[in-house]
């Protein structure tokens with residue numbers, strides 16, 4: 080009973096209780112949310128590598144289909160997944176990300192001016208529109224926002240639906256003023272804008288050189304037959320929606336870790352020592368990013384559905400079982416990490432073997448693993464590097480209610496979006 084109460088309010092706490100009682104494999108929930116939780120690095124290896132062929136994505140992430148459509152990568156199973164992924168992957172090439180960094184730094188400079196002028200603000204809701212703009216520019220092209228002025232609000236509106244608790248998302252009542260009604264209206268407008276844009280670009284005599292990932296997909300880079308218009312729409316919407324909330328949350332958690340004086344001094348000193356362009360790739364910035372994603376992985380669970388009967392640690396998973404892997408619990412596992420709840424840059428800097436992160440690839444997987452590894456990991460890191468480079472050079476900040484900061488929500492976030500007080504650093 081206690082488990083059921085906990086599961087209704089806080090899945091992560093419920094998993095902790097169940098794990099103490101039943102070990103690394105157990106079942107809880109009911110109906111559409113009856114989860115088979117498999118915990119720890121060995122479970123991650125089993126599902127994502129050893130027995131990956133026995134698990135499917137579409138049935139697990141079906142609840143995302145209304146947003147990203149049936150051909151989004153996350154809901155595609157093989158062989159279609161591989162075909163689509165081969166088309167999309169080249170569009171995220173490293174060279175393109177370098178151009179993104181400069182544009183993002185300028186946007187964050189402007190955001191920083193406003194944050195410093197205000198002094199106090201809730202970080203996550205304040206950053207969300209800026210990150211959304213950056214993600215739209217990269218994925219759909221920088222002219223897209225001016226050509227379709229309502230697009231940004233509608234995409235954010237669609238995400239508001241996806242950010243509701245899991246059960247609330249299953250309530251799809253087509254009545255005016257319900258969340259589902261608002262969602263479908265926003266989706267109709269987004270789809271109209273995207274199909275109009277795809278048609279416009281197809282009619283252009285020459286390739287659109289600055290049209291973001293969408294234009295690269297239209298130009299037909301990558302292997303295999305080109306994507307159809309419906310597939311292009313699905314990639315565009317699903318990439319934006321997979322990217323902007325997760326990246327905003329990750330950035331917010333980086334800022335939270337930097338409220339610790341010792342940690343902040345180390346990263347800020349390194350950043351202030353180099354040119355702004357070099358700051359994002361500093362080892363200290365990378366270590367901060369990794370540590371934020373370890374303690375607060377914005378995607379705290381990875382889901383699959385078994386396609387056949389599978390056995391793991393004595394638990395039989397009949398075909399059709401919904402399986403949950405917890406990045407959150409793996410990253411806080413005392414068997415894998417020394418004092419897991421402490422943020423320590425040394426885990427990643429290679430300067431202190433006592434604190435070194437485990438070598439096991441399945442002990443740390445904020446972006447998943449293998450064939451389904453997050454396609455936007457580099458983009459998220461680029462945007463975070465740009466924000467950290469800009470803000471660590473000009474400001475310091477403190478949480479207004481540090482005692483209240485704990486991870487909540489399906490995209491792991493701090494309560495009230497992390498209210499912070501910003502203070503300008505003296506110019507050097």
Ligand code: HEM
Pocket residue numbers: 152153154164317318319321322323325326329376377378381382444445446447448450451452453454455456458459
């Ligand atoms: C800090 C930010 C992000 C985090 C923590 C994150 C996390 C993840 C994780 C854990 C997966 C694997 C899911 C699974 O195996 O079931 C994934 C997949 C994916 N992510 Fe991300 N993501 C982030 C940013 C982004 C961005 C910026 C984009 C797009 C621009 C993106 C697009 C995708 C896509 C399309 C997939 C599915 C890949 C496939 O199935 O082939 N993500 N992400």
